[in-house]
Amino acid sequence: MRNSVTRYLIFFQYTGTKYCGVMKIPADRAVQGVGNHLESAVGKLKPVNKFSVVISSRTDSGVHALCNSAHVDIQRSGDKPPLPEHVLVDALNFHLKEEAIRITRAYRVHSDFHARHRAVSRTYVYRFAMGLRYATEMTVMENDLCWAIQNKTLDINAMQEAASLLLGTHDFSTFRASSADMHLKNPVKTLDQIQLEPGVSFSQRHFYRDVRFWELTFKSRSFLYKQVRRMTGALVAVGHGRLSVSQMQELLEARDSRAFPTTMTAPAHGLFLTRVQYSDTDLGTCVLDEQLFK
Incomplete structure (x- = not known):
């Protein structure tokens, strides 16, 4: 039986100097957005669902982030269980290693959670x-x-x-x-x-x-x-x-x-x-090994 889709909230940081902003832009542009590289990294995990990385906070070309956030849905093939949060962080960073972008944390969230709308x-x-x-x-x-x-x-x-x-x-x-x-x-x-x-x-x-x-x-x-x-x-x-x-x-x-x-x-x-902040209610039920990020 195929697994259901799992929604993750990811936090990430980047140096914005070499990017045309955080949002994804058409792939034929010479300079890409941070979102292009995030989606490329997720795609290399080979999810079986169509997905998009929904970014919470827009930043322009040259602007940096110590903490931005996004949500993404990932469905694994066959009977593979959902990726643990720390595994997702490590896997995405492995595929982003050539870029000035790093994933810092990941949370499993409810299927109706929205990274932009739920930010307080x-x-x-x-x-x-x-x-x-x-x-x-x-x-x-x-x-x-x-x-x-x-x-x-x-x-x-x-x-x-x-x-x-x-x-x-x-x-x-x-x-x-x-x-x-x-x-x-x-x-x-x-x-x-x-x-x-x-x-x-x-x-x-x-x-x-x-x-x-x-x-x-x-x-x-x-x-x-x-x-x-x-x-x-x-x-x-x-x-x-x-x-x-x-x-x-x-x-x-x-x-x-x-x-x-x-x-x-x-x-x-x-x-x-x-910082992008969420309520304790939204994140209180998330499964996260806090020791990984201290």
Whole structure:
């Protein structure tokens, strides 16, 4: 008797530099998405069902993830039992070994579980460094992983005051970039956390001591297209004195993406998706050997 389909929730990470984003794109494109490689790895496990990897959180070209998630259905041939979670992790990583993509955890979930719809929050961290005369001075250990800012000082108090304006529930239309599905997404979002704090860098500790690293953390159930990069760019502009706190308030109240200066958007390579969170109810019945991931 043939086994039933098993749905898995997988968590994965990647360096986004060489990919055109996380979503799968047509196979004839020169640069592929992370999703293309995930589906290729699943296909090499030879499931007998048609499948697709449904990714929870979209990231653009150049954006990284310490933790993204997806669900996928796998049906094995004949009387083979479902793959244990740790075996699935090891098998997928074996087939992904040439890529800057790694599976970190896997859970068996209910057949109606949806990785995107069931996520209760997403956390992004934007990293930037100050004190560099030129972007080319950035250490190779941080290249493409941090925004190099030439200014040596920022008005941190002004940035924190401006950040407080963004907390809570607002229409964030000004802070989203135009996209084909723009009219389909509700621009009203609730920003649960926005925090600016000094960052930690291995290279700074051992060599680049004059370079100061900072991190901006954003947490919400969901975000609009390029919302985090636009908010980051605006906050850095406040820190530089190019934008006042009152002007930040005006941008928020404008509720118009055309009001945002396009040159103010922070570059992609400083952005990391760091966590996709689910409720204990959704994951409480999952079978997982926690010792494998400690």
